[in-house]
Amino acid sequence: MIRASQVTLGPPVVIGRWIHHIDEFLTDHLILTDAMALSIIHYPHPTLRHRSKPIVRVDQRLKDLAQEMLDLMYENEGVGLAANQVDLPIRMFVANETGRRGEGQEWVVINPVIDRPKGSEASQEGCLSVPGIYAQVKRPKTIRLQGYDLQGNEINMELSGFLSRVMQHEVDHLDGVMFFDRMSEEARRDLEDQLYEFQTTFDSMRRTGNIPNDDTIAKQIAQWERIYT
Ligand SMILES: [Zn+2]
Numbered sequence: 001m002i003r004a005s006q007v008t009l010g011p012p013v014v015i016g017r018w019i020h021h022i023d024e025f026l027t028d029h030l031i032l033t034d035a036m037a038l039s040i041i042h043y044p045h046p047t048l049r050h051r052s053k054p055i056v057r058v059d060q061r062l063k064d065l066a067q068e069m070l071d072l073m074y075e076n077e078g079v080g081l082a083a084n085q086v087d088l089p090i091r092m093f094v095a096n097e098t099g100r101r102g103e104g105q106e107w108v109v110i111n112p113v114i115d116r117p118k119g120s121e122a123s124q125e126g127c128l129s130v131p132g133i134y135a136q137v138k139r140p141k142t143i144r145l146q147g148y149d150l151q152g153n154e155i156n157m158e159l160s161g162f163l164s165r166v167m168q169h170e171v172d173h174l175d176g177v178m179f180f181d182r183m184s185e186e187a188r189r190d191l192e193d194q195l196y197e198f199q200t201t202f203d204s205m206r207r208t209g210n211i212p213n214d215d216t217i218a219k220q221i222a223q224w225e226r227i228y229t
Contacts, residue, residue, distance in 0.1 A: 038068045038086040040076065043130045043198045046217050047084050049176045052091045053229035054111045062092075062228065063150050066108045069094045074101045078128045080166045082173030085129050089221045090228045093170035097163045109155060112147035112171050116158070123162075125169060125179045133194050137182050139168050 041047060055062070065088065073081040073094055080095040091111045098104030119141030126134045142160040145167050149155060159167060169179055180188055180195070205211045212220070 038065065038072060038088075040072060040081070040085055040128050041087050042202065043178065043195065044202055045087070045129075045211065046214060047087045047089060047221065048129055048173070048178065050084055050089050050221060051176045052084055052089050052174045053225055054091050055228050057228050058110070058150060058152065062090075066092065066094060066150060070096075070101075070106065070108070073128075074099070076128050076131075079162075080170045081128060082170045084173055084176075087220070089224050091174050093167075093174065095163075095166050095170060097166055108150050109145070109147040109167075109170075110150065112145060112155075112167070112174070114143050114145055114168060114171050116142075116144040118142040121165075123165060125165070127169070127179050129173075130178070130180070130195070130198060133180070133191060135180065135183055135187055135191060137165075137169075137179050139165055139182070143168060 065083075065086075069081050069083065069086055069092075072086065073079075073096070077099055079097050079099045080093060082093040083090045093107075093109055093112065095107040095109070096104050117140030120138055121141045122136045122138040124134050125137045126132075141164065142158060143164050144158050145155060147155045172179065172182070180191055183191075202211065206213070
């Protein structure tokens, strides 16, 4: 909870872990609260379909969020996690192809751009936003990844193999694309029952108020975008 005594005038107001404009504070209920812990959202949460905008501001809070994303990725035995999978509509993802803390290379990539696709390869993929579902996805074998790390250093490298697949999967998330969108119609039909189960769970969580309605989610997205994009 935020106390009135903590609010000072002049936008943007920076209080603890969140930033808010005073006019919105007065006219709108607070949505981005200070003690909000990130959690992984599941299909069909609308933020997974949101096309994230580039980040224009890197502050300590963003760095903390990236660290929290890495923690969640390792806890859930993932190899990559995109910001909109934790309900943040910004172009950032984390990855480590080993899936283990302290091993391999840990990545935090801001504003990633993929180009120069070469070759094609089908391989099995899974996703922390649809846990338990695995399927073959065909993707370019080699790509070029460009972007920035949290210190503002440029990333520009050619990637192939598993890491290339991981990065492509994560950049897809930032564009609102799920891995099953890239499957053949036939392969997708095989997953229909499982995806329906996710829909059913989502609907019941909405009914019990554990997931906000579309209007509230849209407002949260707009607030994050105002801060970081
Ligand atoms: Zn995924």
